[in-house]
Amino acid sequence: MKMIFKILGYTTGLLLLLIAGSLAYFHLNGIPEYEYAPPEAIKQLMAPKDSAHIARGAAIGAMHCVACHAGTDGKLVGKPLVDLPEMFGKLNSLNITQDSIHGIGAWTDGELYYFLRTGIHKDGSWSPPFMPKYNLMADEDLKSVIAWLRSNDSRLAPDQREYPPNQYNLLVKTLGNVLITPPPLPEQPILVPDVSNRVAYGKYVADGLSNCYICHSADMLKNDILVPERSAGYYGGGNALRTPEGKEIFSANLTMDPETGLGNWSRQEFIDAVRFGKKRSGGMVSQPMSPHSMLTDDEVSAIFDYLQTVPVIHNPGLKSQAGVRH
Numbered sequence: 593m594k595m596i597f598k599i600l601g602y603t604t605g606l607l608l609l610l611i612a613g614s615l616a617y618f619h620l621n622g623i624p625e626y627e628y629a630p631p632e633a634i635k636q637l638m639a640p641k642d643s644a645h646i647a648r649g650a651a652i653g654a655m656h657c658v659a660c661h662a663g664t665d666g667k668l669v670g671k672p673l674v675d676l677p678e679m680f681g682k683l684n685s686l687n688i689t690q691d692s693i694h695g696i697g698a699w700t701d702g703e704l705y706y707f708l709r710t711g712i713h714k715d716g717s718w719s720p721p722f723m724p725k726y727n728l729m730a731d732e733d734l735k736s737v738i739a740w741l742r743s744n745d746s747r748l749a750p751d752q753r754e755y756p757p758n759q760y761n762l763l764v765k766t767l768g769n770v771l772i773t774p775p776p777l778p779e780q781p782i783l784v785p786d787v788s789n790r791v792a793y794g795k796y797v798a799d800g801l802s803n804c805y806i807c808h809s810a811d812m813l814k815n816d817i818l819v820p821e822r823s824a825g826y827y828g829g830g831n832a833l834r835t836p837e838g839k840e841i842f843s844a845n846l847t848m849d850p851e852t853g854l855g856n857w858s859r860q861e862f863i864d865a866v867r868f869g870k871k872r873s874g875g876m877v878s879q880p881m882s883p884h885s886m887l888t889d890d891e892v893s894a895i896f897d898y899l900q901t902v903p904v905i906h907n908p909g910l911k912s913q914a915g916v917r918h
């Protein structure tokens with residue numbers, strides 16, 4: 593008996609030592625680097641800069657980049673990520689204006705493209721999860737984002753303000769070592785599905801273009817960014833997020849459960865909520881759910897068609913579509 597306790601004691605001790613050793617290693621070495629290895633076609637990429645691409649890129653930028661990168665005066669000089677759960681520490685987004693030293697003025701189109709897909713910079717450093725990876729966005733849409741970043745939008749004009757590089761805490765370093773790695777480049781070109789194929793098109797708008805599943809599944813850390821439908825509680829809501837004031841808020845269940853999801857919603861109610869932030873129960877949605885007015889009625893309507901096909905989740909923790917917990 594005693595012997596067993598001794599052995600148990602030793603193995604637990606050894607395990608603890610191993611864990612402590614790994615943590616110390618992560619702490620000292622930080623987030624691993626990755627090879628910057630874009631194929632020739634991406635290295636040479638010149639995104640088309642016509643007005644149609646710029647306008648499309650501006651709409652996508654308004655949905656994603658602006659929310660995280662705009663400072664208080666609206667210029668994309670970076671800002672503190674206030675709605676980040678405290679355990680991740682204090683982090684800032686960075687300057688993505690056209691300044692060639694403090695912003696992205698000196699980046700090539702290919703470097704931007706590779707970074708937006710994988711998070712890998714040309715020096716091999718890697719941005720951990722707080723800068724999203726747009727690995728499911730269609731090639732044309734991603735090129736449009738680059739066209740917009742190069743455009744004469746005044747919010748992107750060169751600006752020298754800059755936050756110092758982010759210092760990651762031990763949790764972020766550990767996640768970046770053991771759980772989260774850069775997504776691979778897509779093997780095939782990603783095309784926008786034909787708009788007449790409502791379900792495939794809606795899935796693209798929801799998962800590939802707008803990242804709705806990232807907030808509307810069960811847990812940020814249990815999302816599968818390669819195959820979103822494998823995310824825990826895919827579109828079942830209940831993900832604990834924070835308002836800009838720091839209050840906890842839960843994402844809504846977007847599956848067709850009649851009691852706790854969208855089962856009784858009309859298409860128009862859905863469009864009004866998503867595009868204009870009008871809550872079905874009255875009032876406006878709270879941040880971090882932003883009105884997505886940059887999406888068209890048709891795009892949002894297609895998301896609604898797609899959601900009809902998503903396995904229904906009953907989420908009794910959520911009051912009917914209100915995003916509030918009982």
Ligand code: HEC
Nearest residue numbers: 653656657660684685686688696719720722723724737758
């Ligand atoms: C959820 C917030 C968030 C969103 C949305 C977001 N970013 Fe970022 N971005 C960040 C953070 C945080 C960093 C800094 C990451 C780091 O520490 O390396 C960053 C870094 C970057 C960088 C690297 C800058 C540098 O100098 O290293 C570029 C380029 C960039 N973002 C472009 C974009 C574009 C373009 C979009 C929209 C398509 C976008 N980001 C959307 C948070 C965000």
Ligand code: HEC
Nearest residue numbers: 802804807842843844865871872877878880881913914915
């Ligand atoms: C950054 C996280 C985030 C993203 C991205 C996001 N949502 Fe939300 N969403 C939320 C939160 C949080 C709530 C709850 C808001 C509230 O209760 O006021 C919510 C609420 C909703 C509601 C319910 C509104 C109501 O009447 O109660 C709908 C519908 C919705 N989101 C659809 C979408 C769709 C479609 C997308 C993608 C185009 C999306 N959301 C993207 C976080 C997000």
